[in-house]
Amino acid sequence: MASLSTLQTYHTLAGLFAPQFAVRSARRLMMRPRRLPPRDWEQPALAAAQRIHFRFGLSGLRWGKAGDPVVLMLHGWEGRPSQFGRFVAPLLAAGRQVIALEGPAHGQSPGDEANVVSFAYALMEVVPEIEKLEAVVGHSMGAGAVVYALGQGLNVDRVVLLGGPSSLRGVLHRFAGFVGLPQAAHARFLQEVEDYTGVPLDDLDGVRTAPRLRPAALIVHDRDDDTVPYGDGAALASAWPGAELYSTSRLGHWRILTDERVVQRVMAFLAPERVAPELPRAA
Structure with missing residues (x-):
């Protein structure tokens, strides 16, 4: 792949002329992910997982006992199911089954x-195959897909959104700037x-x-997220009736997936009957 500076120069000049x-070019670049390998800390979760395939070809990982209530998880851009590994053991201990879609x-x-x-269509495609679906968890673009799927009729009791965007429009403007598209080409990019x-x-x-969504929602967002601005999570929580915003600091976009305080807060929301009432406060 060309260097970032080369891509930016190309899109700046081509965007003008x-x-x-x-x-x-920017649209193709944005929509073609790399399949990145798991990190070392993800290996224990991978080793304990069962590979599953859905009837239309989508794949995923499963942890836990068949028949237990299901928490369905959806990763973000260039992400992996094993990035939810820190949540798996607590959820299994709380009597849940975890299915993470690729x-x-x-x-x-x-x-x-x-x-x-x-991503949203994939989520809605697999849900009919999942019995006892209780909650959906999404990170980053996966969180945005969850919101869109809910608006399209996805039915679930509880939702957790981790570092998710409040709109695709904002994501597109940020990406257009990142690859060097001049401001004059942004509207055309959004239309593309x-x-x-x-x-x-x-x-x-x-x-x-959000105002017409009824599932209980926990929205987790870090004030220092440099990928999806904190204001996105705050705006979404403000617009969602009954949603709770759990704000963290110094975790950024990725460490909210591994931070113990976040794991405990998510567990208190998804399985309140199994979590002690006193939780560490976010910074």
């Missing part, structure tokens, strides 16, 4: 391209993505969707 090529073009799930819409997914960007605005 041939914007149709620049926005198409989104399209991730892990062993098919495809070369992915986006928040395809909207045309490609077939879903209006307004329909992917979680703040617009």
Whole structure:
């Protein structure tokens, strides 16, 4: 892959003189994930997992006993089910079963391209195969996909969103700036993505969707998240009736998946009958 500076220079110049090529290139770049290997700390969770496949080809990992209530998890961009490994043992101890889906073009799930819409459709595709679904947990783009799926009729009692965006529009503007598209090409880039997914960007605005959502929600976001701004989580929590915002500091976008305080707070929300009432406070 070309260096970041080369990509930025190309998209800046092409965005000025041939914007149709620049926005198409940026869209392809944005939607083609790398399949990254798991880190060492993920290995214990991987070793304990059972590989599962759903009827339309999607893949995932399962932990726990068949028949127990299910917590369904969806990772973010270039993420993996094993990134939820810190949550698995506490959930199993609380009598839950954990199923973590591999989104399209991730892990062993098919495809070369992915986006928040395809992630949401994948989620809705596998839900009919899951008995006793109790809760859904999403991280980053997976969290955005959960919100869109809920707006499309996904039925679940509890939802946990970790470092999720409040809208795709904001994500696209940040990505356009990251790859060097000039401001004048941003609107064209947003239209390119909207045309490609077939879903209006307004329909992917979680703040617009949240007021009509009824599941109980815990929204976890770090004040120092440099990938998805903290304001996204705060705005989503404010718009969602009854949602709770759990704010952390100094964890960034990824360490909220491994921090013990976050794990305990999520457990208190998903399985309150099994967690002591006194929890460490976030910084």
